[in-house]
Amino acid sequence: MATSLDDTEIDDYKEEIEDNNCLLCGVLCEIFYSKLVRPTRPTVLFGEEKWKHRRKAKAEHVIVPSKEVEEGYFAKYPFSWSAMCRASECPKSLLGLQYILTDTVIKQPGTTKYFLSGITTIESAQLFSYVIPKDPNVARIGRKTGNLQYDDTFIRFHAANIERQPSEFQGKNIGFIVHAHCWALFDYIIPTALVEKKLEKFIRAGRKYWRNNRLWGIQDWEQKLWKAGHGRTHNQGFEFGCDIYKNPLIVPEVQKVVDNARKTKKEYKPPRCSHVPLEVATMIAEWTCPVDYTADVKNTRNMLLAWQWTFPDWFWKVRLKEELFVELNSLRESNYSIDWQALRLDLMALVSDQERYLSSGLPNRERVIGFMTAIKSNFLKTA
Known part of the structure; x- marks a missing residue:
């Protein structure tokens, strides 16, 4: 059962949170949970439909393809996405005795400065290092175990900061964290295959952006305490205009619309008023649905259904920010007959x-x- 926190406990709760912010969205990599729901417990993630069959093995953790995480929506515990992270790491063999991560590319024979890791589940307020798969194509689901093969399969690292690194990181592996779903979303902004080849540039671009942006490391404490069930009986609103803890990649409402479009094939119906010029039909539609529409589009839908008018793409693109709906990319590339x-x-x-x-x-x-668009711009400008 959730218990309420007094002001002193809330302050302590804030101070415990580490600065493990995602390099792409700026929000802490963590999950909100009660004592009964912790993201690193296998009974939690194995409760998701896609991993239910894993429970029979009674393993502390399992290795799955990274795509299962990046393309998955966690219906039972939707906030689990925020604990699923990758890291762009710099091994200690390359850092040597440096404890300040500079923008200088350190080259050694047969090595590169950074590499992209796989995915692991982490918790906030962890004062020690994290364990993560080396292979970017796999994800580790579950809790810690004492028999991890650090040299071959896993690597231990400390979460890096966009500023100077703590002195205790000297000679240790450090990595810049990104949410797994943020990394997948970034692929729609710029091919991540290109970014992986130039991770030094990516890190410089991200650090440059966030150093000048006050939104780095923001936390909506009322939302956080409400989601965690700490004595908040209702949602008191958003400090930053929206729920910054929502998954930016998987939006179920949009997915429902896209799935419905796949199932509903486009049928040709001859216009009932073909003698009306397109210019006139467009003027009528612009009256019912202006560019800066705020009302329901029901009247526009009924009108188009009644007259069987079909408007060109430009009419819709000025009314809908299609770049926001990344799901449309797969529809354009498919062979589905879509009623756009x-x-x-x-x-x-x-x-x-x-x-x-x-x-x-x-x-x-x-x-x-x-944020990602600005980081992309920095990336392309960085020498």
């Missing part, structure tokens, strides 16, 4: 319904994509 007009109307209906829009997680995706 109906799909766009469904997405516009989601955006126009403020209550539904705010709870969907789309505002946080828009926030994070803004």
Whole structure:
């Protein structure tokens, strides 16, 4: 049962949180849990539908393909995404005795300065190092175990800061953390295959952006305490205009719209009013659905259904921020017969319904994509 915290306990709770922020979204890599729900307990993640069959093995942890994490939505514990992380690491053999991570590329025969790790589940407020798979194609699900093969399969590292590194990190492995889902979302902004080849540039680009951005390391404490069940009986609103703890990659509301579009094949129906010029039909539609629409698009939908009008892409693109809906990329590349007009109307209906829009997680995706776009710009400019 959740218990309430007094002001002193809340201050202590804040001070315990480490600065393990994602290099792409700026938010702490952690999960909100009660004493009964901890992300590193196998009984928690093995409770998800996709991993239920793993419970029979009664293992403390299992290794799964990284795609299972990056492409997965955790329906039972949706906030588990924030504890699933990768790291861009710098082995101690390359750091030598340096404890300040500089922007200088250190070269040694047969080695590179950074490498992208696999995925692991971490908890916040961990004062020691983390253990993570070396292979970027795998993810480790479950808790700590004393028999990890650090030399071959896993590596131990300390979470790096965008500023100077603590002196106790001298001679140790350090890594810049990114949420697994943020890394997958970043692939829509710039191919991560390119970024992996130039991780030094990526880290410099990210650090440069966040050093000048006050949103690095932000925390919405009322949201955090409410989600964790610490005496908050209702949601008191968002400090930063949206729920910064929503998964920016997996948005179930959008996925429902896309899945419905896949199932509903486009059918040709001859226009009932073919003698009306497109320019006139467009003027009528612009009256019912202006560019800066705020009302429900139901009237526009009914009008188009009644007259069987089909408008060109430009009409919809000025009304819908399609770059926000990364799910559309796979539809464009597929062979599905999609009714794009109906799909766009469904997405516009989601955006126009403020209550539904705010709870969907789309505002946080828009926030994070803004950060990623700026980091991409720095990356392309960095020598």
